[in-house]
Amino acid sequence: MLVLLPLVLLPLASAFSIHIATNLTARKLLHQRSPGLALHNFQDINYHANIDLGGQSFTVLIDTGSADLWVAGNVANSTDTGQRAQGRYAQKNVEGPVKTADLHFGDYRVPDQAFLQVQPDDSHLENFGTLGLGPSSGSSFHNLLTPPAADPVLYRLFHQNITAPNYFTILLGREKDPTDRFTGTLTVGEIIGQYRSILAQPRLNITKLPDDVDGDQHLQVLLDEEGIIGPDGEPIPLLSEVRHSGSPARPTVVFDSGFSLPQVPRSVADAIYGKFAGAQYVSINGIGSVWILPCRHEVNVSFRFGGRVYPIHPLDMTMCVGLLVVLVGCLLMVSYRQPEDLGLGMLSNNTIRGERACIGTFQPFTFERGSQPSFDMVLGMAFMRNVYTLFDYGDFVPDSVEDLREEPYVQLLSLTDPVEAHTDFVTVRLATRDDGDEDEDGDAPPASASSSRVHSAIVAAVAVVGVLIVLAGFFVYRARRGRGVR
Template identity: 30%
Template sequence: MASSFLRGLSLAFAFCSYATMVYGQSLESGSGAKYGGLSSPADIGVIAQFNDSMYTTEIVLGGQNFTVVVDTGSTDLWVDARGLNLKTTNNTGFNVNFSYAIGEVEGEIQYADLQIGPYVIPNQVFISATKVSPVDSFPGNVKGLIGMAFDTATIFQTLMGTWGLGSAQQLGRAPITNLFTQNPSAPAYFDLQLSRIDADGAEQEGHFLFGQHAKGLEAVEQAPKLERIQVDHWTVALDAMTINGKQYTGWNKSAVPSLPEGKIATVFDSGFTYPQIPEAAVNAIYSSIPGAVPYHGPIPGTDNVGDVTSWIVPCNASTNLTFTLGGQEFPVHPRDLITMYNGVKLDTVDGIDMVANTTICLNTWQVGEPVGEYDILLGMAFLRNVYASFHYGDYTPPGNSTTGQLPYVQFLSLTDREKAWAEFNDYIAQKLAGFAPPADPASFVKVLNAYISHSQAGASSGSSSASADATGDLAVSGAASDSSSDGSDKHSGDFGRLAAGLSAASVAIGLIGLSVSLFMCIRGVKGRRDAQYKPLRLPKEDATGLDAERGALYRD
């Protein structure tokens, strides 16, 4: 709970103090959030991480630098500041936990001055994480997430339940809506373009701007306004999906009752690596690729781990996928339909990773059924194909009180289909030149089934030697012998033809892919300016509110 001196403050005094401090500071001291001129936009930029599976930017919070995921699919700002001397302006004592698609964060709601590029937001509310699980959800130097959706999530709901709606509207806003509130004359939108990492490791330019468009991409302003249809997310109506020029007609009736027949509710989520669409739609896309083979069940050593159907695709093949929104067509780059794995770790035996010496390519667009608030989720693999402008309209938190212009999205297509295929062919050729030989999908499925069947048989027999026998020849010789003469290992020869070179050295091969996908929702400072330190005074708890020690759970 909050400290005793906070309990003694009246709500009215807190509001007066907050308004005087924040708005007076912004007008008098000049340390509030500022906008650059439209003629010289401040492009904060986003950086692609881990094989295009995560996009981050740089912030300064409480005097400390953080690399955080940019996530249009959630709202709250959180950082992992454990071990750092974070300069907070106040601590509420409210402990909360919240979940993403996979992964969970626990921490305390606190306040600190926030810098995003040249912009300063005094006394920004955030969650200081005390626990992030799984522990490897955010690898490397990534230490948090900045949500770019609407004020309906854990922080806002916790403060509203404890202090009331008026207090939450003042003290519980996310960074983006806080920035626009403190600058009412500035255009209330942000633009986002996700970059790509080329085959040689070079990264194309990514854009992240507030209240202005990137130079040369101003045409997005003339694009149709795709109005938000659901208050928690950037959700709009999808007109159609076409595969090789043929419209897909397999959508069920939308989970959002207000949508007309044939349209479905679509969330745009920059924190989600893999788009989530119904299984029938996944099958329609990948069955259109010659040589692609379905496989039901988890594939060891990859990110396709659910009990659903995956597709193993020839690495030099893809398809023409297009989405229609607001009457505009948006083709998807063929690169964004497959995920490459150079070596697949099938098992670990006596501490040695058993890695197939082959490259396989799997479906990037994965199975995800409607959840009630939306029908499909278009993540990074769609958003890389557009320049996106997210407008808040006449938004007032918690979102359902919007009057006048609804929040909306505008897209400018960046993918030229003809050029995209040439880029795809060049990219695949360069990647495979440095990878293990690509697998034939049908052959790989046969070998995978044989390997899993043999492993399960060994486990059910209760004999550890059975598992060792299944992998021993591979580990020693790099190829299994055909022992079908006695019937004990009739598939070993098939596996050996595919998995040459499985030895202790395989440990170094590891898994190339998206290690960050366990936190799919997963969602720069180019100039620094010191913000004046000001303590933030908070209202007292409302005894009739929810239990602030628990807070509200939020699932992205």
């Protein structure tokens, strides 16, 4: 599934499983010496990598929610299969000839890899694309070709060494984290050394869809009962809309590295953000309805999977509105206009009470899931930055050796220490406050008209820079959710 934020621009167990960094230097250099493919983090809203396809360099979004490799632009050293296909995405489909070419990325090499060659346009900039890592049942051209050429990149790599484990791992960095500085890493059949304890974490079985709808199969698991712990320390009620054998089940959660902001039911978003002083649920033109709240609020939420608790870093629970304005401009691909023209006037002028505004990152769904949804939540980058994730494909991969023919599963290793995360939040969000003493109810006084105008001018300047960056090459801000989100 490919996206930005939906807005987008462009969840107590018997034991905690918390990874506490003891060697900051090692963490900072992690991406430089780890096996696999180094990921580049842009503003915590996409993670991309450099690949070589047919002797040409492309920048691709790393997307666990789709299965195909596609690039925009002509790949000279490639072979046309004579087939055409269309990749289905919520906002913009991609289509074109299916070709094959030699693929090199990181330590990995795949000869004659099938891919979709897309005509460049304003939405799909030349030399950019997407590397899908999802199950092959979601591929747009898997059934058009003969194996092994028909197989997605991951499957080709798994088959190169059939005795090796059928798993890949993803580690995502946090750009403004003052203590843990790394961008990200993707590995296939390997574990990043200092995180080997992930192999001892609970195995969360991937829930499989029936064959007649397996085109919507995602990397999805069941959340524990009372699996979302809200800011008040109490479970947030959530009744699954996914039906298993005709009965309500535990909520089904999709892990998707192509989604900037997690997507949750409205009731969950309300429970997370609605009780904070100054919080508002607002509608943004071209985007939808979202929660905003003063940036000074530290929002603490945890998720439970397999009896383990996974705390979310408070820096991942909210995003500064200034970045939102930039992203909206990027999404619309227009020169910066006054915030009022985009329905952002109140946002750019702080909150209604004059405080610096942030947007809640766990947003109500901005797309239709249909009358029979196959999942209840999509946990994207804002969640995945808090865990080191292993996806084992098991018997998703045909012709695996007998020892590998097991049910596909996910393992999560928590990376967030709540104590350190609190200190990080204070350093990043509160150390730069300039809005004076708080009043009796803990709210800062409204900003003056002068400071408001200065703030708006700064936001406008930042927005212009953001749009120029996008126009220079970050095609992904136009990308929108893939398969399960159409």
